[in-house]
Amino acid sequence: MGKNKLKRFADNLAFEHVFEPPYSTIESNTFENKGKWNLFFNNNNPITVELGCGKGEYTIGLAELYPNRNFIGIDLKGSRLWVGATYAKDNGLKNVAFIRTRVDFIKALFSENEISEIWITFPDPQNKKRRKRLTFPRFLQMYHYILINQGVINLKTDSNKLFHYTKSVAEKNKLTILKASEDIHHSDILNDELRIETFYESLFTAKGDNINFISFMLNSEALTDSDFDEDLYDNAVAKIPHNERVKPSKLTH
Numbered sequence: 001m002g003k004n005k006l007k008r009f010a011d012n013l014a015f016e017h018v019f020e021p022p023y024s025t026i027e028s029n030t031f032e033n034k035g036k037w038n039l040f041f042n043n044n045n046p047i048t049v050e051l052g053c054g055k056g057e058y059t060i061g062l063a064e065l066y067p068n069r070n071f072i073g074i075d076l077k078g079s080r081l082w083v084g085a086t087y088a089k090d091n092g093l094k095n096v097a098f099i100r101t102r103v104d105f106i107k108a109l110f111s112e113n114e115i116s117e118i119w120i121t122f123p124d125p126q127n128k129k130r131r132k133r134l135t136f137p138r139f140l141q142m143y144h145y146i147l148i149n150q151g152v153i154n155l156k157t158d159s160n161k162l163f164h165y166t167k168s169v170a171e172k173n174k175l176t177i178l179k180a181s182e183d184i185h186h187s188d189i190l191n192d193e194l195r196i197e198t199f200y201e202s203l204f205t206a207k208g209d210n211i212n213f214i215s216f217m218l219n220s221e222a223l224t225d226s227d228f229d230e231d232l233y234d235n236a237v238a239k240i241p242h243n244e245r246v247k248p249s250k251l252t253h
């Protein structure tokens with residue numbers, strides 16, 4: 001392992017705003033901050049969580065936009081979240097924390113109704129493994145547990161398929177869709193929050209890709225998968241010549 005990564009891991013261990021709960025803590029459901037994040041932040045301000053935060057651009061960007069709210073980035077990779085953690089420290093952001101762990105363990109990190117909002121920023125679209133998508137109903141049920149009533153879930157993604165899959169799950173379960181756009185950078189919903197650009201987003205926009213966004217609220221814990229037809233969608237996409245940009249809404253699924 002490179003010296004740089006080792007230094008980042010050592011920094012993470014020393015940072016007071018970075019947490020790396022061991023699996024035993026997750027398994028025994030004894031994480032120190034669960035249900036007590038207000039004590040960590042020393043206030044009762046609403047908390048937003050970014051899932052798969054990478055370098056934490058949303059965690060940091062939102063924390064700077066909203067000093068009276070708290071933000072927690074979660075990622076598996078310590079060397080990535082170190083970037084956001086270091087920025088927060090160097091810039092005196094007291095409303096920021098990071099957790100190096102798996103999203104799958106989220107119910108061990110937060111209590112019921114502890115979180116106001118979730119951002120999922122450019123997750124792996126899991127094109128072949130629907131059950132692993134961060135908007136698969138099993139994940140949404142976990143988010144339902146930690147979210148307050150009317151808590152909001154935001155998904156920003158380059159993946160047209162993940163966007164359409166997520167929208168179909170929301171529609172199937174009659175969730176309240178607040179905003180949806182297949183091309184936010186050319187839409188009238190663009191605002192300061194959506195202008196925050198992540199590292200992965202910058203790679204996709206440099207290629208000219210459209211960026212999708214959907215935000216919605218979970219009305220109930222009883223969530224089922226949609227009948228989104230993967231093969232139909234994939235076949236329809238495969239028929240489109242590479243040099244032609246066809247909006248995904250024109251695909252038949």
Ligand SMILES: C[S@@+](CC[C@H](N)C(=O)[O-])C[C@H]1O[C@@H](n2cnc3c(N)ncnc32)[C@H](O)[C@@H]1O
Pocket residue numbers: 051052053054055056074075076077080101102103104121122123124198199200201
């Ligand atoms: C494509 S990157 C996007 C990173 C960042 N949000 C961005 O837009 O630049 C996906 C991130 O999700 C993280 N990740 C993937 N699966 C995860 C999981 N189960 N739990 C936590 N993080 C995960 C990866 O480590 C990676 O940093």
